[in-house]
Amino acid sequence: MLTTYVDTSVLAAYHCPEPLSEQSERRVRALNPPVISRLTDVELHSALAKKVRRDELTEEDAQRVQELFRDHCDRGLYHTVSIQDTDFLQARRWMAQRSTALRTLDALHLATANRHELRILTADRVMNRAGRHLDLPVERLREE
16 A cells, blocks of 8 residues: 655655665655655756755766666656646645745645645655645654
C-alpha cells in the first residue's frame, strides 16, 4: 500500500550532504516504496544545479546523483504518481485562499499527495505549515 509522498527537500538531503541527510536516508529507506511525482524529478535536478552554482556540490557529484536517482527510478525503487488537472485546480483553490505562504510547486505536491491519500514527508518549513493549515497529513523532518 502506498503511504508516503516524499517531497524534494527530503530527497535532496537523501542524495546530498546536508544536516538532515542521515535522517532522510533512514526515513526514505523505510518506505516501501517512497512515492514521488515527475515534479519531484524536475525539482531535484533544479536543486542539484543550484548546489553546483553555489559551489556546494561539484559538477561530477551532481552528475553522479542524477544518474543514481535515474537508476533508482528505473529500478522501481520509487513509485511515481501523475499530476492531474484536478491537482492544478486544487492547488489554485488553496492558493486563492491566501491563508498560507504556500508556493506554486509545493501546492502541486500537496494536491497530488492529497488526491492519492498519501502522507507528505518534507523538510520544508513553509510547506509543512501550509499543509497543516490545510489539514493535510504532513510530517516535517527536523535536525535531531
